[in-house]
Amino acid sequence: MSEAVIKNEEVDIVIGALQPDLTSFMEAWRPVFSQFHLIIVQDPDLKDDVKIPEGFNLTLYKKSDIEKVAGSTSSISFSGFSCRYFGYLMSKKKYIISIDDDCVPAKDPNGYPIDAVAQHLTNLSTPATPFFFNTLYDPFCDGSDFVRGYPFSLRTGVECALSCGLWLNLADYDAPTQVLKPDQKNSRYVDAVLTVPARTMLPVSGINVGFNNELIGPALVPAFRLAKEGNLRWETMEDIWTGMCVKVVSDHLRLGVKSGLPYVWRKERGSAVASLKKEWEGVRVMEDVVPFFQSIRLSETAATAEDCVSEIAVLVKGRLGAENEMFGRAADAMAEWIKLWKQVRSL
Amino acid sequence: MSEAVIKNEEVDIVIGALQPDLTSFMEAWRPVFSQFHLIIVQDPDLKDDVKIPEGFNLTLYKKSDIEKVAGSTSSISFSGFSCRYFGYLMSKKKYIISIDDDCVPAKDPNGYPIDAVAQHLTNLSTPATPFFFNTLYDPFCDGSDFVRGYPFSLRTGVECALSCGLWLNLADYDAPTQVLKPDQKNSRYVDAVLTVPARTMLPVSGINVGFNNELIGPALVPAFRLAKEGNLRWETMEDIWTGMCVKVVSDHLRLGVKSGLPYVWRKERGSAVASLKKEWEGVRVMEDVVPFFQSIRLSETAATAEDCVSEIAVLVKGRLGAENEMFGRAADAMAEWIKLWKQVRSL
Numbered sequence: 001m002s003e004a005v006i007k008n009e010e011v012d013i014v015i016g017a018l019q020p021d022l023t024s025f026m027e028a029w030r031p032v033f034s035q036f037h038l039i040i041v042q043d044p045d046l047k048d049d050v051k052i053p054e055g056f057n058l059t060l061y062k063k064s065d066i067e068k069v070a071g072s073t074s075s076i077s078f079s080g081f082s083c084r085y086f087g088y089l090m091s092k093k094k095y096i097i098s099i100d101d102d103c104v105p106a107k108d109p110n111g112y113p114i115d116a117v118a119q120h121l122t123n124l125s126t127p128a129t130p131f132f133f134n135t136l137y138d139p140f141c142d143g144s145d146f147v148r149g150y151p152f153s154l155r156t157g158v159e160c161a162l163s164c165g166l167w168l169n170l171a172d173y174d175a176p177t178q179v180l181k182p183d184q185k186n187s188r189y190v191d192a193v194l195t196v197p198a199r200t201m202l203p204v205s206g207i208n209v210g211f212n213n214e215l216i217g218p219a220l221v222p223a224f225r226l227a228k229e230g231n232l233r234w235e236t237m238e239d240i241w242t243g244m245c246v247k248v249v250s251d252h253l254r255l256g257v258k259s260g261l262p263y264v265w266r267k268e269r270g271s272a273v274a275s276l277k278k279e280w281e282g283v284r285v286m287e288d289v290v291p292f293f294q295s296i297r298l299s300e301t302a303a304t305a306e307d308c309v310s311e312i313a314v315l316v317k318g319r320l321g322a323e324n325e326m327f328g329r330a331a332d333a334m335a336e337w338i339k340l341w342k343q344v345r346s347l
Numbered sequence: 348m349s350e351a352v353i354k355n356e357e358v359d360i361v362i363g364a365l366q367p368d369l370t371s372f373m374e375a376w377r378p379v380f381s382q383f384h385l386i387i388v389q390d391p392d393l394k395d396d397v398k399i400p401e402g403f404n405l406t407l408y409k410k411s412d413i414e415k416v417a418g419s420t421s422s423i424s425f426s427g428f429s430c431r432y433f434g435y436l437m438s439k440k441k442y443i444i445s446i447d448d449d450c451v452p453a454k455d456p457n458g459y460p461i462d463a464v465a466q467h468l469t470n471l472s473t474p475a476t477p478f479f480f481n482t483l484y485d486p487f488c489d490g491s492d493f494v495r496g497y498p499f500s501l502r503t504g505v506e507c508a509l510s511c512g513l514w515l516n517l518a519d520y521d522a523p524t525q526v527l528k529p530d531q532k533n534s535r536y537v538d539a540v541l542t543v544p545a546r547t548m549l550p551v552s553g554i555n556v557g558f559n560n561e562l563i564g565p566a567l568v569p570a571f572r573l574a575k576e577g578n579l580r581w582e583t584m585e586d587i588w589t590g591m592c593v594k595v596v597s598d599h600l601r602l603g604v605k606s607g608l609p610y611v612w613r614k615e616r617g618s619a620v621a622s623l624k625k626e627w628e629g630v631r632v633m634e635d636v637v638p639f640f641q642s643i644r645l646s647e648t649a650a651t652a653e654d655c656v657s658e659i660a661v662l663v664k665g666r667l668g669a670e671n672e673m674f675g676r677a678a679d680a681m682a683e684w685i686k687l688w689k690q691v692r693s694l
Contacts, residue, residue: 132637133548133606135550136518136519137535137537144535145531146520147519148519148520148524149551149552152634172482172495173495174494174495186490186491188488189538190538191538197547198547200546201479203481203494203497204482234495237496286498
């Protein structure tokens with residue numbers, strides 16, 4: 001594939017508002033966000049209207065909007081982190097960037113603020129190379145290339161479906177790790193983007209991501225919800241489940257997933273110790289979830305992301321459903337999400 | 348697995364001497380190399396004795412030594428880059444580090460010289476994690492850990508068999524890429540080590556590597572030789588072939604391969620344009636070599652690196668032998684290497 005040029009009009013920045021006042025978040029991102037259309041989805045559990053500063057081109061969705069569109073669905077919940085999925089559902093744009101509302105722009109090692117959106121768009125507009133590993137990382141970065149031995153037939157690469165950014169300061173550890181190493185902050189700036197190889201699963205974090213909504217949008221599905229889900233990242237596994245779903249679909253459709261740059265700066269919130277009980281459930285289920293996703297092979301007839309997610313939903317129900325009712329609910333939510341996705345797009 | 352502590356006595360540094368005077372190379376590395384036993388293997392094509400400065404603890408092997416040990420083998424050639432494999436064969440140590448003789452210590456972004464040997468030994472003594480991708484790279488680096496969602500059952504990891512370092516200044520491109528971008532130097536210092544996922548093939552470069560000779564030594568095999576092999580890196584594919592062999596064996600034996608730090612500084616030599624004809628053959632064969640290695644599944648009875656290499660040799664002969672006589676010769680060399688390996692170790 002050739003490198004695409006992405007116009008700003010092709011991009012929605014989707015923010016799930018979990019805190020009642022977005023002022024400091026939005027001001028920190030103003031130079032970047034003001035160039036794009038924003039979709040802000042207010043967590044339906046928030047009682048009051050979210051406070052948003054002036055001067056942005058945005059669409060705000062609230063509980064009433066969610067109920068109007070998705071009121072009839074019983075399996076899908078858009079509360080907490082999952083509120084952003086309503087923005088993905090409603091977006092008409094080709095590309096979506098989504099950043100947690102407790103993150104501000106990070107600085108590169110030279111002290112310059114990092115434009116995370118620009119880096120995600122670079123990642124999405126340059127090819128991914130999932131079928132052979134390039135030791136010098138992303139060959140499409142400036143000043144890099146394919147190393148000796150890289151087959152020429154694989155150098156054109158494939159389209160990049162998902163760009164997973166990283167985090168400085170507060171890293172995305174689970175609660176047990178946070179409790180064990182309370183002072184451990186991520187200060188290592190790794191100046192690289194790489195394609196995660198085909199058939200390799202990774203824990204995608206929803207903190208700081210960009211994706212091609214046309215190619216893979218339906219696979220970003222608000223399906224997996226812990227019984228004691230909280231509104232701190234380490235109290236949820238929704239994004240981890242979704243990420244494995246996206247990876248399986250991308251592998252099947254011969255699309256790429258990249259990980260690495262851009263970084264955002266994550267601010268502290270919450271108490272790891274208090275979260276430990278909630279998270280422990282999430283940690284435990286990964287022992288079943290990861291082998292399940294690693295084993296999935298989709299049928300040749302699954303030609304779109306919608307097809308793939310529907311097929312995965314059936315597999316979840318059949319293979320995991322009996323183990324824990326969480327999985328049965330996730331399967332139902334996936335099936336219902338695909339219906340909703342098609343319905344919104346048929347209007 | 349737990350982290351090992353490697354003693355200096357467990358390490359051989361193996362240098363293939365392709366140039367007649369190692370003085371500047373050895374002086375550049377003196378603070379590092381003087382702590383270890385060195386094995387220097389003189390390229391048998393060199394006419395005069397190689398010049399080596401005083402003050403190192405070393406064993407030097409020359410053409411006559413090679414003939415004494417391996418004189419009866421007809422398929423294996425130890426000339427050019429392959430001379431270092433004679434050092435691997437003769438080493439009695441658990442760990443081997445090997446660095447090309449046109450490389451000197453690189454500097455980190457703070458200007459401090461990088462101790463490449465120490466970093467390789469760190470990579471080899473800490474676990475590898477080939478069964479799930481960690482987005483914050485090597486979780487065993489200082490200040491890093493496993494991210495949220497990483498299954499706890501996979502966090503112990505497996506032993507690391509091979510550590511592949513990288514190169515600043517002259518990157519390891521093939522001749523066509525060098526010719527197209529003559530001014531492109533690698534200046535990007537990526538502060539990361541990562542485990543290359545299981546079942547993902549990579550182009551291992553022999554420029555700057557460390558490995559566990561006990562676990563994987565027999566898989567570093569001087570087998571693949573282009574008809575017009577030269578003594579510039581971009582005129583050989585021996586290391587690329589060997590690397591895929593090591594990766595297949597490591598995947599089968601549930602061992603890990605890491606890539607990333609340490610960097611070395613590669614100095615210029617040779618003309619890419621003059622090499623283009625030789626290299627072109629190497630570039631072309633990768634179109635067959637990569638799918639071949641990607642498709643290999645070894646039998647359950649293959650329990651050691653020797654077993655695995657013998658099995659791969661049979662597959663090479665059967666599946667690739669008819670296409671190009673280079674492959675038939677490589678298969679013969681692999682079979683003969685395993686015989687030689689066992690013979691030397693039985694003495």
